[in-house]
Amino acid sequence: METTVVVRAIAVPDDFVARMRIAEFDDFGHRIERLRSRERGNPCRSCLRLSEPGDELLLVSYRPLPDTSPYAEVGPIFIHRRECVPFQGEFPDDFLVRPLVVRAYDRRGWISDAVIAQPGEATEAAARFLSREDVAEVHLRHVSYTCFDFKIVRSAA
Ligand SMILES: [Zn+2]
Known part of the structure; x- marks a missing residue:
């Protein structure tokens, strides 16, 4: 069966990001770490771009799911310390070069299913999952660190 699901990527919510930029502690009681990126690579979970050397970042804990089941994992994410443009679209370009969970x-x-997608193939893998009735949303994660990156959902359009 051909998959025709139109998808879009969902970054971490704007209100969460705004709150972390002014808070001292994250939602899990950890002191928010402020650091400077030494290299290109740490993805900001708001604009969904890899950090450039010198970018100021926040390191905070984030739980991408409501706290209603044992699958509601908490983990570390980076956010640009200063305002950036929240991602909107199907899939962020900076993540096309990485394999992704x-x-x-x-x-x-x-969790109802999971695969490792090779670079550039995560959108198709997500669309395939989202064509199934039992799947509500898809999460993308780093393939070895396994940190949460962003969600992919069915596009309302
Ligand atoms: Zn950013």
Whole structure:
């Protein structure tokens, strides 16, 4: 069966990002770390771009799912310390060069399936999962560090 699901990437919510930029502690009681990127590479989970050397970053804990099941993992993410342009679109260019873990979640927030996508193939893998009735959303993660990167959902359009 041909998949025709139109998808879009969802960055970390703007209100969460705004809150972290002025807070001293994150939602899990950890002191928010402020650091400067030494190289190109740390992805900001708001603009979904890899940091450039010298970029000021915040390191905070984030839980991409509501806290309703054992699958609601908490983990570290980077956010630009200063305002950046939140990502909107199907898939962020800076993530096309990486292999990614693609995890499908059901409506309860339980993992229903997962694959490793090769560079440039994560959109297709996400669309394939989202063509299934039991899948509510898809999460993209770093393939070895396994940190949460962003979500992919069915586009409302
Ligand atoms: Zn950013």
